[in-house]
Amino acid sequence: MTSRSWSAVQQGATIILVSFLLLPVAALALTLSWSDLVAGARHPLLLPALRLSLATSTCSLTLVVVLGSLVAWWVARHRGRLSRLVESVTQLPAVIPPAVAGVGLLLAFGRRGLLGSFLARHGLSLAFSTPAVVLAETFVSAPFFIQAAIAAFRRVDENLLTVARTLGASPFRSFLRVALPLSAPGLVGGAAMSWARSLGEFGATLLFAGNLTGRTQTLPLAVYTAMESDLRAAQALALIMVVVAFAMLLVLRRMAREAGDA
Amino acid sequence: MLEVSLAKRIGTLDLALVLSVGAETLLVAGPNGAGKSTLLLLLLGVARPDRGRIALDGRTLFDTHADVPAEDRRLGYLPQDYALFPHLDALGNVAFGLADFPRRERRARAAAWLERMGASHLANRHVGALSGGERQRLALTRALAREPRALLLDEPFASLDSSARRELRASLRRSLLEWRLPALIVSHDPEDAMLADRIAVMERGHIVQQGTRDELRAAPSSPFVAGFAATSRESL
Numbered sequence: 269m270t271s272r273s274w275s276a277v278q279q280g281a282t283i284i285l286v287s288f289l290l291l292p293v294a295a296l297a298l299t300l301s302w303s304d305l306v307a308g309a310r311h312p313l314l315l316p317a318l319r320l321s322l323a324t325s326t327c328s329l330t331l332v333v334v335l336g337s338l339v340a341w342w343v344a345r346h347r348g349r350l351s352r353l354v355e356s357v358t359q360l361p362a363v364i365p366p367a368v369a370g371v372g373l374l375l376a377f378g379r380r381g382l383l384g385s386f387l388a389r390h391g392l393s394l395a396f397s398t399p400a401v402v403l404a405e406t407f408v409s410a411p412f413f414i415q416a417a418i419a420a421f422r423r424v425d426e427n428l429l430t431v432a433r434t435l436g437a438s439p440f441r442s443f444l445r446v447a448l449p450l451s452a453p454g455l456v457g458g459a460a461m462s463w464a465r466s467l468g469e470f471g472a473t474l475l476f477a478g479n480l481t482g483r484t485q486t487l488p489l490a491v492y493t494a495m496e497s498d499l500r501a502a503q504a505l506a507l508i509m510v511v512v513a514f515a516m517l518l519v520l521r522r523m524a525r526e527a528g529d530a
Numbered sequence: 531m532l533e534v535s536l537a538k539r540i541g542t543l544d545l546a547l548v549l550s551v552g553a554e555t556l557l558v559a560g561p562n563g564a565g566k567s568t569l570l571l572l573l574l575g576v577a578r579p580d581r582g583r584i585a586l587d588g589r590t591l592f593d594t595h596a597d598v599p600a601e602d603r604r605l606g607y608l609p610q611d612y613a614l615f616p617h618l619d620a621l622g623n624v625a626f627g628l629a630d631f632p633r634r635e636r637r638a639r640a641a642a643w644l645e646r647m648g649a650s651h652l653a654n655r656h657v658g659a660l661s662g663g664e665r666q667r668l669a670l671t672r673a674l675a676r677e678p679r680a681l682l683l684d685e686p687f688a689s690l691d692s693s694a695r696r697e698l699r700a701s702l703r704r705s706l707l708e709w710r711l712p713a714l715i716v717s718h719d720p721e722d723a724m725l726a727d728r729i730a731v732m733e734r735g736h737i738v739q740q741g742t743r744d745e746l747r748a749a750p751s752s753p754f755v756a757g758f759a760a761t762s763r764e765s766l
Contacts, residue, residue: 427613430571430574430600430613433576433600433601434574434600434603435601435627436601437601437626437629438599445626
């Protein structure tokens with residue numbers, strides 16, 4: 269292949285793929301009138317779903333970032349069969365279909381589930397509740413953050429940590445003051461991907477938490493519910509969700525850039 | 531006085547040695563893979579010897595009953611590339627080791643240390659923008675600011691070009707003489723011999739010979755010692 273035709277092939281592939289990725293998003297915006305959008309914004313499902321989505325995805329992101337950072341640090345600093353096993357387990361949810369995850373969560377934490385039956389005896393019922401939404405989102409989104417965090421932590425120079433120790437820093441302070449700031453761009457990037465996955469979570473939430481307005485109906489579930497009766501309303505909700513996700517992504521990207529510059 | 535007697539097996543390397551360093555500079559010389567850097571990690575407390583004893587000014591840092599954590603050993607350390615914290619400026623690097631002081635005092639103390647070491651002009655510079663010599667000066671300032679009881683240096687000139695090395699060797703020698711701390715430098719470069727009062731030659735985990743440069747040159751116990759002593763420069 270000549271260099272000219274090779275570059276033509278690359279350009280062709282780029283045009284086809286980028287158009288394919290952009291078209292559905294463009295269709296959401298371009299086929300909706302302003303009055304439809306206003307009607308969608310006033311749709312009774314929107315506000316409770318938006319509030320719930322933001323609250324639950326923030327909770328799951330906090331859980332994933334706090335616990336995930338500790339796990340990723342341990343994995344990144346250890347070599348051996350156990351750390352490889354832990355790394356594989358943390359990546360498992362990324363390859364499990366969300367619907368399967370939902371069934372699994374129900375069998376684990378549901379009223380008659382492995383752990384759920386024990387919890388139920390102590391008066392704690394998780395399934396079909398707001399905490400179940402958080403659990404489902406945490407389950408599906410954790411791998412995205414943990415993988416990015418492990419990669420970022422592995423890039424931290426061992427010598428810097430040794431020097432930090434000789435300068436009086438405990439292992440915890442070395443982690444906090446050296447490893448975390450140096451890994452910040454990677455961590456924020458991972459958190460953004462994880463949060464986006466969490467916000468878009470549908471299958472596992474539907475099966476494990478249900479679709480109850482104000483309690484477990486997140487934005488994707490509200491879009492699905494609206495779609496059954498009114499395509500325009502669903503479209504308006506979907507567009508608002510895209511805007512929220514995009515705005516959040518921009519904020520996180522900016523944070524990542526600032527963390528990288530600092 | 532740093533007293534060391536330890537043993538450690540890592541893979542195929544069987545490290546076993548006895549050393550003591552008074553208020554002098556000891557150069558631990560040896561070919562790559564002799565276990566020199568491992569020795570430093572064992573002394574620093576980030577790796578654990580299988581057995582033995584490490585003591586500093588009579589205080590036991592390691593033996594069968596004690597294992598003082600790295601952060602409490604009061605050993606200053608300059609690794610090969612100096613390991614300056616890239617997310618902090620020069621002042622922040624020095625202040626990092628002063629965490630025992632109240633927050634407000636730290637930066638003032640760090641500034642005073644930079645001034646004492648003739649490096650005040652570096653204070654607000656990003657460490658990425660420093661020259662090799664400035665990096666070494668900053669790393670030394672950062673280590674000394676914690677008032678260590680001994681200094682450990684790993685191949686202090688390995689990351690510099692040869693013209694910078696010559697000048698910095700002289701400057702480091704002056705600093706070491708001024709501070710009069712027990713200092714242990716590991717190096718495979720014969721020219722680093724001018725830094726030292728005594729040389730201990732390490733091969734395959736063991737000290738094969740110790741003495742002054744002249745003593746090593748007069749009666750080298752191995753081809754490496756002979757080569758090392760022969761190429762050592764007398765002085766600057």
